[in-house]
Amino acid sequence: MSHNFETIQYRVEQGVARLTLNRPERLNAFNTRMHAEIRSALQAVRSGREEGSVRVLLLTGAGRGFCAGQDLSDRQVSADGEAPDLGRSIEDNYKPLVLALRDLALPVIAAVNGVAAGAGANLALACDIVVAARSASFIQSFAKLGLVPDTGGSWILPRALGPARALGLALLGDKLPAEQAAAWGLIWQCVDDESLMATADDIAARLAAGPTLGFARTKQAIWSSSTRDFEAQLDLERDYMRELGRSSDYREGVAAFMQKRPPAFTGR
Incomplete structure (x- = not known):
C-alpha cells in the first residue's frame, strides 16, 4: 500500500x-x-x-x-x-x-x-x-x-x-x-x-513480527519514567503486566516457549 x-x-x-x-x-x-x-x-x-x-x-x-x-x-x-x-x-x-x-x-x-x-x-x-x-x-x-x-x-x-x-x-x-x-x-x-x-x-x-502491544507498553513505560518516582514506576509496571498478561500475544508466547517453536504474534 x-x-x-x-x-x-x-x-x-x-x-x-x-x-x-x-x-x-x-x-x-x-x-x-x-x-x-x-x-x-x-x-x-x-x-x-x-x-x-x-x-x-x-x-x-x-x-x-x-x-x-x-x-x-x-x-x-x-x-x-x-x-x-x-x-x-x-x-x-x-x-x-x-x-x-x-x-x-x-x-x-x-x-x-x-x-x-x-x-x-x-x-x-x-x-x-x-x-x-x-x-x-x-x-x-x-x-x-x-x-x-x-x-x-x-x-x-x-x-x-x-x-x-x-x-x-x-x-x-x-x-x-x-x-x-x-x-x-x-x-x-x-x-x-x-x-x-x-x-x-x-x-x-x-x-x-513481535508482540506489538507489549512493545507499545514498554515504549510508554520507558519514555514516561522520568516523570515518576521509583515506587510509582513499579505501580505502572504492575498495571501494564496485569494488562499484558491477559493478551493473546502473552498466551502465544508462553505456548511457543513450552512447545519449543517460534511464536506467531498477532500484536493483540
Whole structure:
C-alpha cells in the first residue's frame, strides 16, 4: 500500500510503514507542506495500527541527508518587516510531530543516512531506535541562529548525555559523528553506510513480527519514567503486566516457549 505525496514517500509492506522525507534537493528540510504530509502519514500509521496492518514505523531520508531541519526559505518576513513567529511554528508543527511519534502504540525506527541537523537531529532522537550510517552526523545548529534547541532537543539531550555534553552540543553547534553518538549512548547503533538500510529493515522486520502491544507498553513505560518516582514506576509496571498478561500475544508466547517453536504474534 502506498500514498501519493509531494514532499514525503509513504508505503506499507509486511507490517512495516516506511516514511521517507523526500526533498533531497533541500537535504529534506522541513517546509509547511512537508509538515502537513507527515501529519497525514502518521494518521495513516495510527489507522493501520488499529486495523493490524501496521506494526512498525521506519523513518528515513531520501538522497544524501536525513533532514537539515527547518527550510529557512519557507519562513518569510512579512511585508511590514515583522519577523516570523517561531513559537507558533513550534506549537503548530514541531511539538505535535514529536508528540505523535512518542504516542504511536508501536516502535518507531530512525535510519539516519546523512546529516541530521537542528530539528532534523531531534526528530531522529525522538524515535525509539536510531540506527545511523557511519558517515551520518548530528548537529544542534540552533545556536548559530541565536535559537534554543527545539523539537524536544532540550529535553532529550541532557537525559541521554548529561548536562555537560548536552550544553557542549547545544552551545557550540559542533558536528557529532554517528560513531561518537553511538559511543555516547545517544543512538542505538552506527553501521557502515552500505549496511544502513539492510540493518534498519532487519530491525523493522523483527519488530513487526513481535508482540506489538507489549512493545507499545514498554515504549510508554520507558519514555514516561522520568516523570515518576521509583515506587510509582513499579505501580505502572504492575498495571501494564496485569494488562499484558491477559493478551493473546502473552498466551502465544508462553505456548511457543513450552512447545519449543517460534511464536506467531498477532500484536493483540
